[in-house]
Amino acid sequence: MFQTVEELVKEANSRSLPLSEVMIQTEIETTGKSRAEIIEKMSGHLTVMEKAVQRGLQEEIKSRSGLSGGDARLLKHYIEHNESLSGSVVLDAVSKAMATNEVNAAMGTICATPTAGSAGVVPGVLFGLQPKLNPTRDQMIAFLFTAGAFGFVVANNASISGAAGGCQAEVGSATGMAAAAAVEMAGGTAEQSAHAMAIALGNLLGLICDPVAGLVEAPCVKRNAIGASSALVAADMALAGIKSVIPCDEVIDAMYRVGRMMPTALRETALGGLADTKTGRALKERIFGLNAKRSVSKE
Amino acid sequence: MNYRSVFDIIGPVMVGPSSSHTAGAAKIGRVARKLLGTVPIEAAVTLYGSFAETYQGHGTDVAIAAGLLDFDERNPNLPDSLSIAEKLGMKITFTADRQTPVDHPNTARISLTDGNEMMEIVGVSIGGGKIEIHEVNGFSVSLxxxxxxxxxxxxxxxxxxxxxxxxxxxxxxxxxxxxxxxxxxxxxxxxxxxxxxxxxxxxxxxxxxxxxxxxxxxxx
The missing domain is CATH 3.30.70.260 (ACT domain)
Known part of the structure; x- marks a missing residue:
């Protein structure tokens, strides 16, 4: 049983196992379930993710508020018909991340990774890498166990709740998880996965949770987009041999402490940030009417 | 260690839009329903902290109603729970308490009755769809x-x-x-x-x- 990234990496190295395998064996130990049962459950989650991505890219998705929906398809069309600036792998991952979050905002079915508001990053990166790396289904399932292993450490040592730690705890964690899993899928070492996570999360420290009108739409969908692109860049940096100066566990601890310092207005209360802009407030009025008036003064 | 399984992180499979404010809220509602053991005819829900500020946008009210209907977080009927509850004659009121300080920002108190029995729980949604129950009928619960x-x-x-x-x-x-x-x-x-x-x-x-x-x- 690992409680830190250091222990996770040590266990993988000492037993010559991939990180995903350490997570699978830990799950067998703690739950008493069979390996087949655990793999099958994750395979089911993978299918849910795949369906959400497909829905978001193929169907006309619109949330009830009208604040989100259709952007994943816009991006897909752009990739197919233009010479993009950031390249097709990155943008493909971004469009798939957005597709997932647009389905989520429309109250469709998704798999939280680690949360629903940040559910786009991990599948976005996974399905974005699929055409390039041609993984087997088992490798795709392994990707999710590796992502889960890093998220497990964050959830137990810091937080994955926007209300407790801001968006850095949600999209920040998801981005680190996806970066670490991408490194393993690309053939990197366990240490490189840890550096990818540290680089990715370290760059999103301080990210606030400021949902316009309290909806999981703006800026959430686009935060997942940027998360997916950052994860790929952080993975490439780690694969190139670039190391995070601050070790991964210390970055996670820093994220936790930054979250504790964050004022309530910036932690999923829709009282600060983009939610508390002229347009943000007007949108809240339009969507929820007069009873949406704020009754709490600023801190 | 609040999270025990990899499926607390990669999961749950759920109806959007928020694991804490929708899936977690549905779970809290469902625990209340299970402990009452029957179909409630009336429920008073008080929401605190982030729940109080964002419940409409996150569908927290819809999700708690779904839980009171015994729906789980992946039930495709979850988005329609308020109208389903109304059709069944279930009266649910939501109060946003922005004043009372709470330990965790995602806290809900649910009092419900089936006409005979009363039940009151305090639940907390800690993130990623995980919940804790802090109080049942005035008993404080420490897990x-x-x-x-x-x-x-x-x-x-x-x-x-x-x-x-x-x-x-x-x-x-x-x-x-x-x-x-x-x-x-x-x-x-x-x-x-x-x-x-x-x-x-x-x-x-x-x-x-x-x-x-x-x-x-x-x-x-």
């Missing part, structure tokens, strides 16, 4: 760690605890933590039992059929 837990409302009679523990043992399951609370001798009591292993539906049914047991809910 250590994150193991699966059975919440059992029962009459305070001799043998009640032994019967439940005995049944758990027949499933070759280990109890890692147990708490029994009651208001006074011989009255209504609450057992909180954490196990090392997952709690299956058959065990829940078995416990609910034991003598002196009123209602049973599970936290996974």
């Amino acid at each position: 250590s760690g994150s193991n699966p837990a059975l919440l059992v409302l029962h009459h305070d009679r001799y043998g009640a605890v032994a019967e439940v523990a005995g049944l758990i043992a027949t499933y070759e399951m280990n109890i890692s933590y147990m708490q029994v609370s009651r208001k006074q001798k011989g009255s209504l009591a609450l057992m909180v039992i954490q196990t090392d292993e997952e709690i299956g539906d058959d065990l829940v049914t078995g416990v609910s059929h034991l003598p002196n047991i009123l209602n049973v809910a599970v936290l996974t």
Whole structure:
């Protein structure tokens, strides 16, 4: 049983196992379930993710508020018909991340990774890498166990709740998880996965949770987009041999402490940030009417 | 360690848009429903902290209503729960309490009745769809760690605890933590039992059929 990234990496190295395998064996130990049962459950989650991505890219998705929906398809069309600036792998991952979050905002079915508001990053990166790396289904399932292993450490040592730690705890964690899993899928070492996570999360420290009108739409969908692109860049940096100066566990601890310092207005209360802009407030009025008036003064 | 399984991180599979404010809220509502044990006709829900500020946008009200209807977080009917509840004659009121300070920003208090019995719980959604129950009918509940837990409302009679523990043992399951609370001798009591292993539906049914047991809910 690992409680830190250091222990996770040590266990993988000492037993010559991939990180995903350490997570699978830990799950067998703690739950008493069979390996087949655990793999099958994750395979089911993978299918849910795949369906959400497909829905978001193929169907006309619109949330009830009208604040989100259709952007994943816009991006897909752009990739197919233009010479993009950031390249097709990155943008493909971004469009798939957005597709997932647009389905989520429309109250469709998704798999939280680690949360629903940040559910786009991990599948976005996974399905974005699929055409390039041609993984087997088992490798795709392994990707999710590796992502889960890093998220497990964050959830137990810091937080994955926007209300407790801001968006850095949600999209920040998801981005680190996806970066670490991408490194393993690309053939990197366990240490490189840890550096990818540290680089990715370290760059999103301080990210606030400021949902316009309290909806999981703006800026959430686009935060997942940027998360997916950052994860790929952080993975490439780690694969190139670039190391995070601050070790991964210390970055996670820093994220936790930054979250504790964050004022309530910036932690999923829709009282600060983009939610508390002229347009943000007007949108809240339009969507929820007069009873949406704020009754709490600023801190 | 609040999170125990990889599926707390990669999961749950759920209806959007928020794991804490929708899926977690649905779970809290469902625990209340399970502990009442019958269909509620009236429920008063008080939301605190972030729940109070963003419940409309996150569908927290919709999700709690879904839980009170015994829907789980992946039930495709979840988005329509408020109108389904209304059709069933279930009266649910939501109050946003922005003043009372709470330990965790995602806290909900649910009082419900089926016309005869009353039930009140305080639940907290800690992130990623995981929940904690902090209070049941005025009993404060303290759950250590994150193991699966059975919440059992029962009459305070001799043998009640032994019967439940005995049944758990027949499933070759280990109890890692147990708490029994009651208001006074011989009255209504609450057992909180954490196990090392997952709690299956058959065990829940078995416990609910034991003598002196009123209602049973599970936290996974």
